[in-house]
Amino acid sequence: MSIFRQLKLATSRNRxxxxxxxxxxxxxNGKVENLAAPSINxxxxxxxxxxxxxxxxxxxxxxxxSYHFSKSTVGLMGLSDLYRVMSKEELDHADxxxxxxxxRNGSVDLGSIRKPPSCSWSNIGTTLNxxxxxxxxxxxxxxxxxxxxxxxNDPVTTDFIATEFLKEQIESIRSINLLVAxxxxxxxxxxxxxxLDRELRKKTN
Numbered sequence: 001m002s003i004f005r006q007l008k009l010a011t012s013r014n015r016x017x018x019x020x021x022x023x024x025x026x027x028x029n030g031k032v033e034n035l036a037a038p039s040i041n042x043x044x045x046x047x048x049x050x051x052x053x054x055x056x057x058x059x060x061x062x063x064x065x066s067y068h069f070s071k072s073t074v075g076l077m078g079l080s081d082l083y084r085v086m087s088k089e090e091l092d093h094a095d096x097x098x099x100x101x102x103x104r105n106g107s108v109d110l111g112s113i114r115k116p117p118s119c120s121w122s123n124i125g126t127t128l129n130x131x132x133x134x135x136x137x138x139x140x141x142x143x144x145x146x147x148x149x150x151x152x153n154d155p156v157t158t159d160f161i162a163t164e165f166l167k168e169q170i171e172s173i174r175s176i177n178l179l180v181a182x183x184x185x186x187x188x189x190x191x192x193x194x195x196l197d198r199e200l201r202k203k204t205n
Contacts, residue, residue: 040104041152047145048101048157049109052094054141057114058134059090064116065127076193078200079124086131089172090138093165100160124183124193132176139169 040048062083069080098108121127142165149157182199186192 040101040106040157041154044145044149044152044154044157045101045104045106047148048097048106049111051141051145052097052101052108053111053113054138055090055094055097056110058138059087059094060113061116061134062087062090062131065121065131068121074122076197078197078202082200082203086172096164100157124196125180125187128176128180128183132173132180135169135173135176139166139173142166142169 066080066083066087068074069076069083101108117130119126119130142161146158146161146166149155149161183192183196186196189195
């Protein structure tokens, strides 16, 4: 490659980098507002810390369910593996939110994690419905956080919440709805629990 070609590429690359590094701004009442301010708004900061707790509580509940299905008196390892994966996803979400707060010069304030519901989880239909309820609660909480960031003109946070969480919540809720539908068709079969667990074991392994 000629030296002129190299210089041309380097110049183009520098222009691209400089464009990306310049934070977007908007003029509001004659005042230029930085839409990618490094420090996060206090209300959004507090709301994200609350969302971290919501994600941790959901992960804690799913872990409790996973342990139930792993008991030697239950032995439904497909369901156990499913809820272990779901627990890890929620914990990963909490970690992602925490790192985002740190990137925006905030601090992570971990609160007490709510104890999982007092339920034996023995009834699969009840367990799946509780899972669906919990996923919807997490989604509603994320939506509230999104609207708060929108209210405070923080497009970086709204994009982060929509891209990293809300789209995945849609998929998660659909998956649970499909699982509820599948259980509805199997629960009256003599070996319905075994069939559902076997299907899940194949998917998670």
